Amino acid sequence: MKPAPFAYLRPGSLTEAVAALAGEPGAKVLAGGQSLVPLLSMRLAAPSMLVDINGLPGLDTITADEAGVTIGALARHADVLASDDVRRVQPLVPLALSHVAHATIRNRGTTVGSLVHADAAAEMPVALTLLGGSLEVEGPGGRRRIPADGLYVGPLESSLHHDEIAVSAFFPALAPGAGVAFDEVARRHGDYALVGCAALVDGDSVRVGYLSAADLPTVVDLSGVPDDRLGDAALEHLDPGDDIHATADYRAQLVRVLTARVVRSAREGVGR
Ligand SMILES: Cc1cc2nc3c(=O)[nH]c(=O)nc-3n(C[C@H](O)[C@H](O)[C@H](O)COP(=O)(O)OP(=O)(O)OC[C@H]3O[C@@H](n4cnc5c(N)ncnc54)[C@H](O)[C@@H]3O)c2cc1C
Known part of the structure; x- marks a missing residue:
């Protein structure tokens, strides 16, 4: 099957992307496309517009310090999995990620996209919830942080508002002795x-x-x-x-x- 027709926008800034979502109630964010594109092809989702965030600058960073690991919205599963710093600071992240799909899907799929997709069969939402992590999101009213225990509200349903974009996820560091x-x-x-x-x-x-x-x-x-x-x-x-x-x-x-x-x-x- 082929997707239903949709408009496509590739904004150059986060402000533009948020404004596009706010102005189009049927719009959806496109990140790695590894969950959304199959849903479109099976016509289980039919958004009026895709807001492709892959051109937004500064969202592909992965940082690890003594507080924890911060993963940008465009960091691919494969890059997070390959990071020695992530492994050192919070080993549960690569332990869980190594079970996510196949290498080809991990090359394109994003860890933040997986967290927002909110699939109860996915590995990373469980890792984030267990560790007490959080998601940072930006919407028309600015930024807010959603703790993992307030993120998952139903099957495939997160507490992000329609016009919010997740910009990063934070996984706390493993405590000494844990x-x-x-x-x-x-x-x-x-x-x-x-x-x-x-x-x-x-x-x-x-x-x-x-x-x-x-x-x-x-x-x-x-x-x-x-x-x-x-x-x-x-x-x-x-x-x-x-x-x-x-x-x-x-x-x-x-x-x-x-x-x-x-x-x-x-x-x-x-x-x-
Ligand atoms: C064959 C196959 C096997 C797979 N196996 C597994 C598996 O074993 N475990 C697993 O966890 N996953 C699996 N996946 C899914 C994969 O991990 C996806 O990469 C991931 O679920 C979604 O990330 P994405 O970047 O591809 O998001 P997309 O497909 O682009 O988007 C998914 C959803 O999240 C929203 N979204 C994405 N990013 C943002 C953002 N920054 N802000 C707001 N909304 C956003 C989109 O609007 C959409 O609703 C599999 C996929 C395939 C095709």
Whole structure:
């Protein structure tokens, strides 16, 4: 199938891009196009205009300091994954990114685009939520920062306003002595996960984030839960579903197995 007709705009400044979105209620931002273009081609989305942000200057930066990692809206998954500074400051970012799609898609897709797309089957929204990160967005009224725990409001739905553009994402640094780990099960490497888990262990604090196990990226606090009950305790907060790829029972079993695995790896520093 081919996309429905749409107007195309490639603005040269953020102000121009925001104004275009504000003036056209049916407009959508185009970043890497790795989620949006398939939706257009299947006619699951039919925006009246695409505002292509790929020509905007200064949005492709990746910086890492003692506070954390800041990823610009046009930084590609592959560039973030290749950054030694990112790996050193917050190893969960590359651990999760290495499971995102295939190399060709990571060359074009943006990490910020993935965060805005808000897919509960995607890796990076879970990593951002688990780490307590945030998204910086610009709209007609200026800039604001949306904490990850206020970002995901429904399936494929974020709390960005229609006329806001995400300019960067911030992932806090890993605290000294803390450990992280990520693991998932997919039918083939690079496919969306049947279930995925990210763990953050810091002293007695044990928190685990889940993808493809509920309608939203979900983080569960498992501090104080005995090791042999971790997965079952997590399942009290999750709602793994049935689809053509896996039954709900199989997904629940993956939650049990992967939770035990990532918590152990995070404690041992193996997932880093
Ligand atoms: C075959 C295939 C397999 C994939 N597998 C995975 C996978 O396993 N895990 C995974 O996480 N992803 C996967 N993806 C998706 C991929 O990670 C995308 O790159 C990502 O989801 C979206 O990033 P993008 O830059 O391509 O955004 P686009 O496709 O351009 O945009 C996606 C959505 O976000 C909005 N948007 C994008 N950037 C901004 C911004 N800066 N401000 C405001 N709105 C914005 C767009 O308007 C659109 O609604 C896969 C894609 C394909 C085609």
